[in-house]
Amino acid sequence: MSPLIVCEDLWKVYRVGDVEVQALRGLSVTINKGEFVAIMGTSGSGKSTLMNILGCLDQPSKGRYQLGGVEVKGLQPDQLAEIRNRQIGFVFQSFNLIPRTSALENAQLPLMYRGLPLKEQRAVASAALERVGLKGREHHTPTQLSGGQQQRVAIARALVTSPSLLLADEPTGNLDTRSSLEIMEILEGLNRDGITVILVTHEVDIAAHAAREIVIKDGQVLSDRPIHHRVHS
Amino acid sequence: MSTFVWLTIMTALRVLRRNRLRAGLTMLGIIIGVGAVIAMVSIGEGAKLAVQKQIASMGANGILIWPNYSMIGGVRGGQGAVVTLTVADAIDLKKKIPLLAEAGWSRSGTMQVMSGGRNWSTTVIGASPSVLTIRAWAYSSGGPFTQTDMDTAARVALIGQTVVDNLFDPGEEPVGAIIRLKNVPIRVIGVLSPKGQSPSGSDQDDVVMIPFSTAERKVLGTSFLGSVGGVFASTDRAEDVFDAVDQIREVLRSRHRIQGDRPDDFIIRTQIDVAKVQEGTSETLTGMLLAIASVSLLVGGIGIMNILLVSVTERTREIGIRMAVGAKRLHIMMQFLIEAMTLSMVGGGIGVLFGVTAARLTSIIAGWPIVIEGETILTAFGFSLVVGLFFGLYPANKAARLNPIEALRYE
Numbered sequence: 050m051s052p053l054i055v056c057e058d059l060w061k062v063y064r065v066g067d068v069e070v071q072a073l074r075g076l077s078v079t080i081n082k083g084e085f086v087a088i089m090g091t092s093g094s095g096k097s098t099l100m101n102i103l104g105c106l107d108q109p110s111k112g113r114y115q116l117g118g119v120e121v122k123g124l125q126p127d128q129l130a131e132i133r134n135r136q137i138g139f140v141f142q143s144f145n146l147i148p149r150t151s152a153l154e155n156a157q158l159p160l161m162y163r164g165l166p167l168k169e170q171r172a173v174a175s176a177a178l179e180r181v182g183l184k185g186r187e188h189h190t191p192t193q194l195s196g197g198q199q200q201r202v203a204i205a206r207a208l209v210t211s212p213s214l215l216l217a218d219e220p221t222g223n224l225d226t227r228s229s230l231e232i233m234e235i236l237e238g239l240n241r242d243g244i245t246v247i248l249v250t251h252e253v254d255i256a257a258h259a260a261r262e263i264v265i266k267d268g269q270v271l272s273d274r275p276i277h278h279r280v281h282s
Numbered sequence: 283m284s285t286f287v288w289l290t291i292m293t294a295l296r297v298l299r300r301n302r303l304r305a306g307l308t309m310l311g312i313i314i315g316v317g318a319v320i321a322m323v324s325i326g327e328g329a330k331l332a333v334q335k336q337i338a339s340m341g342a343n344g345i346l347i348w349p350n351y352s353m354i355g356g357v358r359g360g361q362g363a364v365v366t367l368t369v370a371d372a373i374d375l376k377k378k379i380p381l382l383a384e385a386g387w388s389r390s391g392t393m394q395v396m397s398g399g400r401n402w403s404t405t406v407i408g409a410s411p412s413v414l415t416i417r418a419w420a421y422s423s424g425g426p427f428t429q430t431d432m433d434t435a436a437r438v439a440l441i442g443q444t445v446v447d448n449l450f451d452p453g454e455e456p457v458g459a460i461i462r463l464k465n466v467p468i469r470v471i472g473v474l475s476p477k478g479q480s481p482s483g484s485d486q487d488d489v490v491m492i493p494f495s496t497a498e499r500k501v502l503g504t505s506f507l508g509s510v511g512g513v514f515a516s517t518d519r520a521e522d523v524f525d526a527v528d529q530i531r532e533v534l535r536s537r538h539r540i541q542g543d544r545p546d547d548f549i550i551r552t553q554i555d556v557a558k559v560q561e562g563t564s565e566t567l568t569g570m571l572l573a574i575a576s577v578s579l580l581v582g583g584i585g586i587m588n589i590l591l592v593s594v595t596e597r598t599r600e601i602g603i604r605m606a607v608g609a610k611r612l613h614i615m616m617q618f619l620i621e622a623m624t625l626s627m628v629g630g631g632i633g634v635l636f637g638v639t640a641a642r643l644t645s646i647i648a649g650w651p652i653v654i655e656g657e658t659i660l661t662a663f664g665f666s667l668v669v670g671l672f673f674g675l676y677p678a679n680k681a682a683r684l685n686p687i688e689a690l691r692y693e
Contacts, residue, residue: 106606106686127610134608145603145690149300150293159607167285206607 053117053213053245054080054103060111061098061268072098073109074268080247082213085240087248087259087276095268097218100249104137104216105129117213134159138207138244142219144199146191146206152178153187156205163210177205181235197228204235215239215246221255233258290617294624297593308589309629311582312666316633317640318575319662320654324641326568327658328651333561335478343383343520344416344553345527347513347534350546366547369494369508371537372410375515378533381526383518386412387494387510391502395490396462397449404445406463406490408497414440416516424457424472427493435495437468442487443476461490463501468492523552579665583673586625590618590677601681602689611682618681622674623667630666634659 061073072095080086090096101107102114105121106129114121117136121129139145146155156174165173178187181201191199200220207215217236221229237258240246250256257276264271298305349366369387376385388409394401407413414426419440427438439461441449446456456470477486498504517526527550534548594601601614638654645652 101687104606106690127612130605130608130610133606139606141690145599145606147600147603149296158604161286161289162604162608162610162613164286167289170285210608 051082052079052115053082053084054078055115056103056112057114058112059099059102059109059114061095061102061107062110072268073102073112075112076265076269078263078270078273080245082245083240083243084261085237085246085248085259086261086263087250087256088263088265089249089251089253089256090265090271091251094265096249096265098268099265100216100218100247103214103247104139105132130162134162134210136210136213138204138210138212138215140200140203140207140215140217140220142222144191144196144203144223146199146202148192149190151188151190152183152194152202152205155191155202156209158206159210173209174205177208178202180208181205195228196224197231200224200228200232201235204232204239208239213245215244217246217248219250220248221250221252229255286613287616287620290620291624293617294621297621298624298628304589305625305628308585309582309625309632311578311585312626312629312669313582313633313636315575315579315582315669316630316662316666317636318578319572319665320634320637320658321640321644322568322571322575323658323662324637324652324654325644325650326564326571327653327655328645329564329567330561331653332651333557333564343516343518343523345515345517345523345530346551346553347515347530348511348549348551350549366538367510367513369410369510371534372510372513372515374537375513375530375533379526379529381517381522381529382515384412384416385513385515386410386414386416387513388413389494389497389502389504389509389511393463393490393501395445395449397459400449402445402448404442404488404490406492406497406501408492408494408502410494413514414491416514419477420475421472422475423455424470426472427491432493432495435499436493437466437496437500438471438492439463439468440472440474440491441470442474442485442489444485444488445490446473463490463492466500468496468501520554523554527552579669582626582629582666583669586622586670587673587677589625590622590674591680593621594618594677594681598684598689598692601684602686602692605684605686606690614684615678615682618678619671619674622678623670626666626670626674627663630663633666634663637662 056076056078059073059076060071062069062071064070076095076099088096088099098107102109105116109122112122116132119132121132124132147158153171153174156177157170160170160173175187178184181204183198183201183205186194186198191202194202215236220232220236224232233255236246236248246259248256248259256262259276261273261275263273347367372385372387376382386409388407390405390407392403393406395404395406411427411429411432419426421440422443424440426440427436430436431438441456441461449461450456450459456473459470460467461470462468474487474489474491480486492501498507515526515530517523530550531546535546538547540547604614604617638659641652641654644650
């Protein structure tokens with residue numbers, strides 16, 4: 050299997066006042082296409098920083114990051130935006146839907162920035178909402194939806210561009226057990242369809258849905274091992 | 283891109299609808315600014331048009347010559363106190379200056395005019411027939427008096443609309459009727475078309491015109507045969523007026539034996555002089571009001587900038603989300619620019635309605651003439667757009683430069 054993500058000796062250093070914080074300290078990791086990876090670690094371990102870099106929201110201070118064979122380091126903000134739009138889908142802990150805007154319009158958003166005709170945007174977004182089980186709720190606004198449903202809208206939004214990489218940052222952090230399970234099932238389904246899923250979590254039983262577990266500590270990989278006892282296999 | 287612009291406009295309108303009061307208050311400056319521009323320009327243009335009409339009514343190439351005071355042994359009489367202009371002057375001017383198309387003369391006085399049981403105080407003008415041509419009088423009925431009338435001192439008169447209104451019943455035909463001036467019966471042979479107010483505000487239609495000879499010998503009388511109240515001249519072409527004025531001055535000074543640097547005993551005015559003063563006044567007024575309107579637009583623009591800065595802060599997280607799903611800087615910038623322009627355009631639109639209504643009301647209440655031009659409306663509207671664009675740039679740029687990670691984390 051070919052690698053989707055290649056990180057070599059990633060460093061991220063930033064200053065908070067006079068203090069220099071080393072969030073990543075020479076982290077290296079390779080993730081292949083079609084993998085389902087859980088990244089774990091305590092707060093302050095550097096996992097959020099890693100997620101931001103993997104998601105092309107941030108740039109490493111040093112080191113190499115290749116996504117799909119393309120070197121990301123050194124790209125301009127607009128080029129990063131293009132990569133996010135074409136290749137990456139985000140799912141956040143706090144859903145991050147645009148308030149007072151319908152589920153359909155939220156799901157359409159990435160396609161709008163891609164410049165697709167309105168009809169096509171609607172068709173693709175509707176299909177994505179149907180896939181996450183929200184058919185009939187296209188015109189509900191976030192406040193009219195439950196947490197689980199909002200997260201499913203967010204997943205639909207991540208799906209509309211057919212990304213190669215889905216980044217889920219604590220996707221179940223704000224959800225009850227039942228909704229969490231539903232979301233994880235959707236993610237597993239997407240992974241089975243060939244999308245690479247990277248899941249950031251600190252809950253062991255959520256991480257257990259993945260096939261590989263990478264633990265980060267102090268900005269470095271502490272352990273990297275496959276998970277054999279998958280809950281639904 | 284067009285889909286994006288369209289969707290963004292819809293979003294902007296939705297945001298405006300949601301914050302109706304806030305949007306309304308923000309737009310107030312633009313509304314007042316645009317409204318003021320349109321109202322003022324409409325009124326200003328109306329005034330200008332009225333002046334132009336008046337110039338046309340006086341004959342655009344007209345030159346007026348009045349007697350000035352004369353100084354006799356250090357005693358200065360008032361204007362026209364001494365006979366300084368005569369019929370002979372006028373005839374000589376016409377003869378000596380080829381540039382002049384016409385030269386005429388007149389004398390006037392205020393008098394009671396009677397018809398049937400009614401009477402009316404009006405200005406009686408005794409004029410040479412050429413005055414009728416120079417001042418470009420038209421006739422709503424009947425026609426002018428002629429050189430023959432002049433030669434025979436015929437008892438014929440042309441009367442203005444105001445005189446008609448005051449001496450005759452509505453619908454009654456004045457032409458052919460006999461009016462009396464100082465008990466001299468005079469036949470009305472024509473009604474002058476209304477000209478309205480003169481630039482100085484007097485009613486040009488409150489007039490009875492009779493041949494100069496008739497006035498001199500039978501109606502107004504004279505203490506010095508041939509003295510006139512004013513000489514009227516005109517040139518064929520407007521550009522010759524100023525040359526003609528110089529030549530008139532030369533001829534009259536020589537005829538009146540005024541030597542060296544002694545002052546003229548006459549005053550020469552052209553219609554262009556009169557018009558310039560009028561136009562200058564209305565332009566000053568329009569300019570001042572435009573300055574006020576600009577200040578209002580400026581304040582409106584600052585209001586828009588302020589509310590957009592608030593909006594950018596309020597929606598930082600939304601900006602972060604948009605960036606995360608692939609919005610480029612230009613997309614974010616355009617979103618806020620479109621929002622600013624929507625605000626200013628809606629404000630501009632309301633301002634247009636407001637301005638047109640204000641101009642109409644002014645015209646109805648004060649009776650001022652107004653001219654509402656599409657060009658004015660477009661310019662004012664365009665201005666509001668530019669204001670929106672200009673004052674939207676800073677907040678839009680601020681939004682576009684947000685760091686996506688910090689924006690996403692913003693509470």
